[in-house]
Amino acid sequence: MLSVRGLRRLHLAASFDLVSGECVALRGPSGAGKTQLLRALADLDPNEGAVLLEGTASEAIPAPLWRGRVVYLAAEPGWWADTVGEHFPSWSSAAALAERLGLPAACGVWPIQQLSTGERLRLALVRALVSVPPPGPRVLLLDEPTAGLDEVAKAAAEALIAERRAATGMGVLWVTHDATQAGRVARRWLLVRNGLLEESPAPP
Numbered sequence: 001m002l003s004v005r006g007l008r009r010l011h012l013a014a015s016f017d018l019v020s021g022e023c024v025a026l027r028g029p030s031g032a033g034k035t036q037l038l039r040a041l042a043d044l045d046p047n048e049g050a051v052l053l054e055g056t057a058s059e060a061i062p063a064p065l066w067r068g069r070v071v072y073l074a075a076e077p078g079w080w081a082d083t084v085g086e087h088f089p090s091w092s093s094a095a096a097l098a099e100r101l102g103l104p105a106a107c108g109v110w111p112i113q114q115l116s117t118g119e120r121l122r123l124a125l126v127r128a129l130v131s132v133p134p135p136g137p138r139v140l141l142l143d144e145p146t147a148g149l150d151e152v153a154k155a156a157a158e159a160l161i162a163e164r165r166a167a168t169g170m171g172v173l174w175v176t177h178d179a180t181q182a183g184r185v186a187r188r189w190l191l192v193r194n195g196l197l198e199e200s201p202a203p204p
């Protein structure tokens with residue numbers, strides 16, 4: 001579904017495919033270029049090479065439309081309004097997912113400024129899933145989405161993403177520094193080594 005051919009962003013070169021419903025874990029040392037790769041895939045930064053979604057090149061699709069299909073969830077998500085609910089097209093559809101992640105449905109009225117890091121991460125994941133009309137993102141690019149979450153919240157987030165993949169065929173590219181998590185969430189693993197993306201036979 002997502003084909004990446006000779007993508008070059010700064011010092012990283014990448015070619016790989018992601019099939020429908022698949023989750024691929026991406027690992028590599030700090031500064032290797034993982035975030036830059038995700039941002040290039042979401043057409044947030046300039047790059048060389050080709051990225052195709054279901055056969056259509058990113059250049060052929062206006063960037064805002066592409067970003068609704070290939071959705072990037074940043075490690076430090078941005079917030080622009082005062083309260084949680086204002087960041088969602090409809091809080092009622094988001095509340096059930098927030099509850100799945102251990103937050104009260106009433107957190108829609110919470111001020112953003114008071115959120116903990118873990119609350120921000122979980123709400124940003126909900127936002128990534130519900131801000132695109134059904135069936136939602138075709139590809140989800142996750143940049144350490146559970147970093148710092150407790151084990152219960154981490155398991156809930158992993159389960160929610162797996163469920164969405166199974167239900168909608170959403171493909172996931174998941175950056176994590178946690179080898180155990182890479183083994184849990186994915187059956188294919190990519191590793192950044194010497195500026196190249198390599199397939200790894202086991203969770204690296």
Ligand SMILES: Nc1ncnc2c1ncn2[C@@H]1O[C@H](COP(=O)(O)OP(=O)(O)OP(=O)(O)O)[C@@H](O)[C@H]1O
Pocket residue numbers: 010028029030031032033034035036037
């Ligand atoms: N706009 C930019 N122009 C030039 N270099 C940049 C730019 N943004 C980031 N970099 C550099 O590119 C390199 C890769 O950064 P990136 O954030 O992609 O690393 P990462 O693999 O995600 O690291 P981490 O695991 O620590 O999050 C870093 O050395 C960073 O300083």
